[in-house]
Amino acid sequence: MIELHDITIRSGPFALTNVNLSIPENTYAVLMGGTGQGKTTILEAICGLRTVASGRVLLNGSDMTRWKPGDRGVGYVPQDLALFPMMTVRGHLEFALRVRHCSAAMIKERVAELAHVLGIESLLARRVTNLSGGESQRVALGRALSFRPRVLLMDEPLNALDEATRDRLCELLRSVQKQTGLTTLHVTHSRVEARNLAEKLFVLESGQLREQPLTQLNPLSTENAKT
Amino acid sequence: MTIKPGEPEGVSPRTATDAMEVRGLTPSGSPRIAHRAGSDVPFFVVMGGLGGSFVLLIVAMLAADLAFTSPQHFAAALSKPEIQRAIQLTLVSCSISALLSIWVATPLGYLLSRFSFRGRWLIDTLIDIPVVLPPLVIGLSLLILFHLPLGDTNLERIMQESFGVRVTYAEPAVVLAQFSVACAFAVQTMRVTFDQIDARAEQVAMTLGCRRSRAFLEIALPQAWRGIVAALTIAWARSLGEFGPILVFAGATRMRTEVLSTTVFLELSVGQLEAAVAVSLLMVLAAMAVLGVVRLVGAKVVR
Numbered sequence: 001m002i003e004l005h006d007i008t009i010r011s012g013p014f015a016l017t018n019v020n021l022s023i024p025e026n027t028y029a030v031l032m033g034g035t036g037q038g039k040t041t042i043l044e045a046i047c048g049l050r051t052v053a054s055g056r057v058l059l060n061g062s063d064m065t066r067w068k069p070g071d072r073g074v075g076y077v078p079q080d081l082a083l084f085p086m087m088t089v090r091g092h093l094e095f096a097l098r099v100r101h102c103s104a105a106m107i108k109e110r111v112a113e114l115a116h117v118l119g120i121e122s123l124l125a126r127r128v129t130n131l132s133g134g135e136s137q138r139v140a141l142g143r144a145l146s147f148r149p150r151v152l153l154m155d156e157p158l159n160a161l162d163e164a165t166r167d168r169l170c171e172l173l174r175s176v177q178k179q180t181g182l183t184t185l186h187v188t189h190s191r192v193e194a195r196n197l198a199e200k201l202f203v204l205e206s207g208q209l210r211e212q213p214l215t216q217l218n219p220l221s222t223e224n225a226k227t
Numbered sequence: 228m229t230i231k232p233g234e235p236e237g238v239s240p241r242t243a244t245d246a247m248e249v250r251g252l253t254p255s256g257s258p259r260i261a262h263r264a265g266s267d268v269p270f271f272v273v274m275g276g277l278g279g280s281f282v283l284l285i286v287a288m289l290a291a292d293l294a295f296t297s298p299q300h301f302a303a304a305l306s307k308p309e310i311q312r313a314i315q316l317t318l319v320s321c322s323i324s325a326l327l328s329i330w331v332a333t334p335l336g337y338l339l340s341r342f343s344f345r346g347r348w349l350i351d352t353l354i355d356i357p358v359v360l361p362p363l364v365i366g367l368s369l370l371i372l373f374h375l376p377l378g379d380t381n382l383e384r385i386m387q388e389s390f391g392v393r394v395t396y397a398e399p400a401v402v403l404a405q406f407s408v409a410c411a412f413a414v415q416t417m418r419v420t421f422d423q424i425d426a427r428a429e430q431v432a433m434t435l436g437c438r439r440s441r442a443f444l445e446i447a448l449p450q451a452w453r454g455i456v457a458a459l460t461i462a463w464a465r466s467l468g469e470f471g472p473i474l475v476f477a478g479a480t481r482m483r484t485e486v487l488s489t490t491v492f493l494e495l496s497v498g499q500l501e502a503a504v505a506v507s508l509l510m511v512l513a514a515m516a517v518l519g520v521v522r523l524v525g526a527k528v529v530r
Contacts, residue, residue, distance in 0.1 A: 047434045070436040082427035086449035095445075096435035147436060 001025045001183055002046060002151050007055035009038070009045055016041060019055070019209045023151075023200060026181040028174070030194040033204030039187045040079065042204070043153045046185070047074040059150050060183075070099075075144030075182075079155040081136055083128040089115075089139050090124040096147035114142045117176065134165035138172075145176070152177075152184045158193055170196045191217055289511065296504045304505035309481045310490055314509070316398065317486040321466040324405035328413040328462035329455060336417025336458075337443065341426060357411040365407050366475025370395065400477035401484055405466035412465050413458040420454025421447065460521045464514055 004021040016038045023029040033039050044050035046057055048069035057065045064072050084092060093111045102110075115121040118138040123131065128139060137157055144152060157173070158166045174197060177184050188194060194201060195217045203212050304310055335354070339347065357365055373383040373395050386392050394400050424447060432442040470488040477484040479493055487510050494503040 049430050049434065069430070069433045070438065072434070073436075074434055076431060076434045078427060078431060080425070080427060082425060082431045084428050084432070084446050086446075095432070095437075099436045099441065143431075143435065 001058070001060050002029075002185060003056075003058040004042070004046070005056040005058070007042075007045060007057065008053045009041055009050060010053050011041070011050070014038065014041075016207055021202060021209055023183055023185060025060075025183055027199050028177050028184045028186065028197055029200040029202060030198035031185060031187045031202045031204060031209075032189055032191075032194055034189065037204045038207070039204055040155055042209070043076070043155055043185065043187060046151075047076045047153055048072050049076075073147070073150040075147075075149035075152040077137075077140045077144050077152075077154040077157050079159065081140040083131075083136060083139060083143075085127075085129055087128065088124065089120060089126055089128060089131075089142075092128065092139050092143040093124075093146050095143065100147060110146060114146060117179075118142050118172065132165075133161050134169060137161065137169060141173075141176075145180070145182075148180075149182070152182045154184070154186045156188055157186065158188070158190070166193075173197060292504055292508050292511070296501060296508060300501040301505045301508070304494075304502040305509075307502070309485060310502070310506060312482050313485045313487050313490045313506075316401065316484075317467065320398065320401045320405060320486060321463050324402050324409050324466045325413075325459050325463040327402070327406050328410040329417075329459050331410055332413035332417045332458055332462075333448075333451070333455065335414050336419075337421050337447065339414075340418050340421035341429075354411055354414050357408045358415075362408065362469070362471030363475060366404055366472030369400070369404060369407065369472065369476040395476065396478040396480065396484060398477075398484060401473055401486060404472035404476045405469045407472060408469055409462035409465040413462040416458035416461055417451070417454055420451050420458070423454075424450045456521060460517050464517055467510060467513060467517075 002021065002023040004019055007016070007019040007021075009016045009019075019042065021042075031039055031042070041050060045052050046059075048057075048064070048067060048071075052065060055065070056063055059072060059074070084095070087095070090111060093114050094107050097107045097110060111124070112121075115124055118141060120135065120138050120142065123135060123139070128136065131139065141154075141157070144154075154173075158169055161169065170193065173184075173186070176182075186193075186197060198214060198217065201212045201214055201216060203210055203216075339350065373386075374381050377385075380388075383393075383395050386394050392399055394403065428450075429439075429442040429446050432446045433439065437445075468488060469486075470492065473479075473484070473486060473489060474492070479485060479489045481493065485493065487506055490506045491503045491510075494500075494506065
């Protein structure tokens with residue numbers, strides 16, 4: 001469960017004030033909004049990479065506003081993925097588990113499981129610098145899921161992918177969420193993605209974050225009205 | 228549309244706009260202003276001439292050195308025990324000061340690159356002081372620092388009494404004088420290195436549950452290794468060229484605090500021009516070897 005209560009974030013001239021958000025357990029939520037509206041900022045506030053000026057961040061009911069990023073247990077897939085250039089794919093999947101001092105056997109089992117689910121078994125020994133866009137996305141997703149996080153945050157994870165890869169990954173995201181029951185917040189500006197995945201829809205516009213009915217995404221509503 | 232006779236050959240306009248273009252008319256029908264961009268030769272002559280003059284100067288200097296000396300001079304200089312001892316001290320002191328510089332410059336460069344805090348500009352300015360200050364002044368400042376009365380003692384005496392190490396006019400002074408300047412250059416290099424490494428990966432590492440220290444050691448540092456090699460080399464090369472601070476702070480005692488730059492000075496001052504040039508060329512060779520190693524290592528990383 002992800003809850004934001006009256007969050008205010010300031011960074012230079014940019015400010016988001018009184019943002020409220022509530023995503024129930026086991027829900028796939030999609031956050032939409034134009035460029036520069038602060039969608040990424042909200043994700044960063046949830047995972048603790050950005051300090052909030054006021055308000056509270058609750059994950060699964062615990063107030064984590066002042067917690068360090070590493071203590072929150074948030075799986076985060078940033079927009080630029082930020083893979084670790086000097087590590088192999090296996091290294092990415094192992095990292096969070098090594099940080100948690102898991103046993104070698106447990107790490108091995110978890111990596112095998114993740115690699116199977118994400119379809120990246122053949123890539124495990126490879127360095128990440130020359131993976132394709134879709135492969136990189138899978139690695140970033142695997143890294144975020146590896147330690148069984150409380151919630152999953154993804155920042156435009158399907159951007160810059162060709163349509164076929166995008167569809168496959170959409171399918172993967174949906175099945176992963178079904179399997180894990182993970183509360184997920186997915187930022188995108190693609191209506192197609194939102195329509196495929198969203199169980200709840202939030203829109204950030206002119207500093208206002210509002211929940212919108214899923215019917216908003218209906219091809220017959222706004223999109224068609226625009227064209 | 229059809230192509231009218233009288234239009235230039237070899238061009239086949241496919242659209243009305245193309246046809247206008249061929250006739251020297253803009254799409255709106257008004258005549259185009261005739262213009263040819265002209266030759267780029269003057270550009271390369273002027274730029275290449277100005278830039279090349281510097282390259283030429285370096286080549287000319289080295290060539291003159293080479294023409295002045297001979298293998299006999301070289302052998303004679305290298306057989307002198309003072310010079311052998313100076314080579315030894317130079318290699319050891321440069322390596323120690325370069326390693327010390329990296330040890331200090333890596334954390335400092337990282338902190339300055341990753342965090343903005345009140346007073347950072349002041350630290351930035353302070354670090355650059357050794358770069359812009361006359362080298363002699365650094366030597367003098369070190370000398371003063373170690374002999375400024377602290378109550379009834381001074382830093383030099385504390386070092387001697389507590390650690391049994393003599394600093395001023397001894398080998399440690401050579402290393403410290405080299406380090407004071409070399410480290411400033413190493414910090415600049417490390418800072419740029421970390422500036423070029425995306426901090427995002429370290430942030431993600433922290434969301435995965437690790438502390439800053441681990442993100443630094445496992446994510447940032449491995450990516451910085453080319454910068455570390457570069458900084459190490461720059462620090463080594465700066466240390467090799469250091470002269471003023473060593474002269475003031477460590478002195479120029481033969482067989483004791485004489486490094487190669489001091490040798491050049493000492494040989495020159497007693498009129499031994501041949502030996503001075505031979506040693507100079509030795510330093511040129513050492514510098515070129517170091518630069519070559521860096522290029523080689525750098526190229527390997529890219530591949």
